[in-house]
Amino acid sequence: MADTAVIERPAEADPRPAGRPSLLRGIDRRLPWVLRHGGWLGPLAVAVFAGLLRFWNLGYPHAFVFDETYYPKDAWSLLQQGYEGGWADNANTAILGNPQSIPLNSSWAFVAHPPLGKWVIAVGEAAFGLNPFGWRVMVALLGTLSVLMLARIGRRLFGSTLIGCTAALLMSVDGLQLVMSRVGLLDGVLMFFVLAAFGCLLIDRDKTRERLFADGVDADTVRLGLRPWRLAAGLLLGAACSVKWNGAQILAAFGLLTVLWDQAGRRRAGARRPMLSMLRHDAVPAFCSMVVVGAGVYLASWSGWFATSGGYDRHWADGHPGGILPGPLRSWWQYQTEMWHFNTTLTTPHTYQSNPWSWLVQGRPVSMYWQTVTAGQQGCGSSGGCTEQILALGTPLLWWTACFALAYLLWRWFFRRDWRSGAVLCAVAAIYLPWFQFQQRTIFSFYMVVLVPFLCLAVAQMLGAIVGPAGASVRRRAWGGGVAGALVLAIMGCFLYFLPLYTAQMIPMSDWQDHMWFTSWI
Incomplete structure (x- = not known):
């Protein structure tokens, strides 16, 4: 398994063994398409397992x-207005208690993130209504598809x-990815677009080498x-930026990665000046495919804001004449500057904020839901009471x-020049390292759900070795x-142990205390 990490051929090449009996070839053609392609049967089986975990009792709590x-x-x-509007003070109670009377008003509201992730959530709400299942179902679907893609x-x-x-x-049994696939937040959507873009660039790399060789x-x-x-990678990375601005540094890193792959491909194909050839023939098309297309997707994600008149700052330019851009674009740009200021200066203390130094070792997880149940109530049979979290x-x-796996990949990339290790490390660096510049900002460890697929790739590569x-x-x-195999089983056992805390299952308070391995988890 380990030696596959240094093979330069496209990994999809899977020639039929020589001398295969003609009878078997005839039977093989009659088998269902999925069964004839083992490269799909295994991934689909794992995805079904992941989907069962992510959709089970999704509407609870x-x-x-x-x-x-x-x-x-x-x-x-x-969905209702085309822009994010204001809500009455009793909105949460009204939505959960009487969905037929939703206290939405037409006033504008400032929001700190672009609209696309919320449009994705809105698809589920359009299908199932404004209820917990409705606003979680699309995130659960993307979380499941991410397992298949990985x-x-x-x-x-x-x-x-x-x-x-x-x-x-491994990703299907990661607690963070499970939790973030079962809640209506944006980070699971961001993870999906980033992983899909990475996969598209891998396919582009293989297709390009086929042509070069x-x-x-x-x-x-x-x-x-x-x-x-x-081009598809550029669209997906633009979509990532349109969910959260974290996608911008990932777009930059992946753009650099793809042109370095172009240079390496030309060198292996016999180019005398591979760097110059790449700059002449690949750099500009890469910039257009990634950056220009990504910027276009980002701008298009605001189409609801442009098409309506009630969004935040929509008429800012009316009171600030001047400039060469049309009024709507100047108003939109003003909105972007306010979002930038908010996202880079947020320092309001939070109980579960943490420093990026602790994220890889899960030093400070985030409690997203907590409900205590007294003894004898709601089926709690423990004299000390129960809890749901x-x-x-x-x-x-x-x-x-994964911490050891990343060290192994660093060694393999630096000393063996293993491009596969370098690709995974590029994604890890683009996702993780930029957060270290925000030492004073209020940030949370669950942002690292975007990192989970690449950590799992790193662990899988180490297991192959x-x-x-x-x-x-x-x-x-x-x-x-x-x-x-023993390590994989141990990881799965660890996941099962913590599963009640990922899905808000009722457990005795004494059991909950046993799960708190470190005081920083409380």
């Missing part, structure tokens, strides 16, 4: 969980369906023309293992497989 008090109402306002991405990245499915299985191609002068998968805690053993290369002895691979 029947309450606003953490920042659900903002985004589902913004989403409903977008299995396929891992297969393409490492040339191994087993490694891809292992990464997906074709017979008769001059790697110094060939123009690769339209690259639809990179939703704790945004990554499965501890998985995250602690533990199993050993294909040429290793049977004894070596047996021991390696046993160790890797």
Whole structure:
């Protein structure tokens, strides 16, 4: 398994073994399409498992969980008005108690994030109404699809369906990804778009190399023309920026990554000046596909604000004449500057805020929901009382293992020049490192749900190395497989132990205390 990490061929290449009997070929053609493609059967099975976890009892608790008090109402306002409007003081009680009488008014409201993530939530509300299931269902769907995508991405990245499915299985049992897939917040939507863009760039890399390595191609002068998968990555990264501004630094990092892949591809194809060839033929198209397209998607995500007249700052330019841009664009730009100021200067203390230094080890998880139940009430049979909690805690053993996996990838990238390790590390750096500049800002560890897929890829790659290369002895691979399998089972067991705290299941207070391994988790 480990040796697949240094193969330069496209991982999707899976030639039929020579000498396959003709009878088997005939039977193979008659099998259902999915069964004939093992690269889909495993990922689909893991995705179904993940979906069961994410959709089970999704409408509970029947309450606003953490920042659900903002985004589902913004989403409903977008559906009704095209912009985020104001709400009456009793809105939460009215929505949960009498959905037929929703206290929405037409006044504008300042919101700190772009609209697209709330439009995604609004799709579920349009289908199922303004209720907990309605505002969570789309996030749960994207969380489930992310597991499927990760299995396929891992297969393409490492040339191994087993490694891809292992990464997906690990993400399906990560507590943070589970929690953020079961609440109506924006970060799970952001994760989906970022992961999808990463997958598109991997496909673009393989397709580009197929063209560069074709017979008769001059790697110094060939123009690769339209690259639809990179264009798709630009659309998805623009969508990520349209959910939260965190997507901007990821767009920049992925844009740099794709042109470096272009340079490396031209070099391997025999280009005499690969850097110059890349700058001449690839850099400008990459900028247009990623940055220009991404900016267009971001602007389009505000179409509801432009098309209506009641949004925040919509008529700011009317009282501030001047400038060369049309009034709506100047008003929109003013709104963006106010959002920037808010998002970079927010220092209001919060009980569950934390420093990025503690995020990889899950030093301070976020309690998103808490309900105590007295003995004898609502089925609580414990004399000490019971509790229900939703704790945004990554499965501890998985995250602690990921710390070692990242160190392994750093070694492999630096000393073995392994591009696959470099790709995962690029995503990790783009998602994680920018948060260190906000040492005074109020920030939370659940932002790292965007990082979870790449941590799982790192762990899966390390597990592949533990199993050993294909040429290793049977004894070596047996021991390696046993160790890797035991670690996966231990991570799954750790997830099951904390599952009640991820899904607001009622447990005795004494059991809850046993789950609080560190005082910083309380």
